[in-house]
Amino acid sequence: MTTRRSFLKAGLGLLSLSTAGALTARAGYAAAPFAKTQAPAFYRMALGDIEVTALSDGTLPVPLEKFFNNTTPDHVDAVLRSVFLESPVDLSVNAYLFNTGSRLILIDAGTGGLLGPRLGHLVANLRAAGYEPEQIDDVVLTHIHADHSGGLTHAGKPVFPNALVHVNKRDAEYWLDPANLASAPEAKKTSFHEATTSLKPYVDAGRFRIFADNASPIPGFGSILRPGHTPGHSSIVIESKGERFVVWGDISHGDAVQFDEPDIAIDFDVDSQIAANTRRHAFVHAADHGYWVAGAHLPFPGIGHVRADSDEFDWVPVNYSAAG
Structure with missing residues (x-):
């Protein structure tokens, strides 16, 4: 039925x-088949009358528990697990392009071919964002480490042939002095060689400039000496229509550990104690003043704000906007 x-x-x-x-x-x-690649990595935002474009050079897996100091590997692992990360952690390598309407200024230049195939994508992402390397007027380095200056040069030729390159005087004197190379521990000599190789085409072409502590590398762009990571490590300050944007450089390596524990430093520092003191001061200043911050090794695009909280500090990433 x-x-x-x-x-x-x-x-x-x-x-x-x-x-x-x-x-x-x-x-x-x-x-x-699986693609196993990401889309071109750039992100735009407005800063008053200036357009900012974050550019990814790629990411590098780093076993942070082996490189963070003033702590223990077990503690670092526990912190990473608490935020659903495990070692090695992919650290971003970011650079920032500023279009003022009359000039294109690039802050930091990525790794080039110095640190393997996971990195070295800055120029490809620059082109994806609508620009050519030949259009860059100035490159300002926060400091001379391979992941910030390696992308300046390819096969002995300048990648940005029309650009002036600007570096803090202390960093230039430290990394480019043959006497410092000669006295450096064997494990660190490579960094000195890489610095010389990356900058030589610009030095030879008369396109290399140095700036003093806390001076303006170029008109409209200021600097804050923030030593420790390197002797002349400097944050770059840009302001437009009352908005401030500070490109930190290597104040922090990732956002999982050091915001809650700024005294934890990393072995890449030339002087970890000074770097830790500098980091705490930078966190306090950013939290007190509420300006935009961009970090070279914070998760791409690495732009956001710092706020104080019950566990020292907190990183608040930019809210994604399709408006640019």
Whole structure:
């Protein structure tokens, strides 16, 4: 005897078979190899009359528990697990392009070919964002480390042939002095060689400039000496229509550990104690004044704000906007 219940059950059974067949067929048509790559990585925002474009050079997996000091590996691992990370952690390498309407200024230049295939994508992302390397008027370095200056040069030639390169005087004197290379521990000599190689084409072409502590590398762009990570490590300050944007450089390596514990430093510092003191001062200043911050190794695009909280400080990333 056919009832309403039996009719509905039969209909649902047919629908299930039909749906399963359709899903099976569609699954077959949809089969494709995994892409295993991300889309071009750039992010735009307005700063008064200036357009800011964050550019990714890529990411590098770093076993932070091996490189953070003034702590223990177990503690670092526990902190990472608490925010759903595990070692090695992918650290971003970010650079920032400022379009003033009359000039293009790039702050930091990525790694080039110095640190492997996971990095070295700055120029590709610059082009994806609509610019060519030849259009860059100035490159300002927060400091001379391979992940900030390596992208200046390729095969001995300048990547940004029309740009002036600006570096704090202390960093230039430290990294480019042959006497410092000669006296450096063997494990650190590579960094001195990389610095010289990356900057030489600009020095030879008369396109290398140095700026004093807390001076303006170029008109409209200020600097704050923030030593420790390197002797002349400097944050770059840009203001427009009452808005301030500070490109930090390497104040922090990632956002999981050092905001809650700014005294934890990293072995990449030339002087970790000075770097830790500098980091705390930078956090306090950013939290007190509420300006935009951009960090070279904060998760891309690395732009946001700092606020004080019960665990020292907190990183508040920019809210994504498709408006640019």
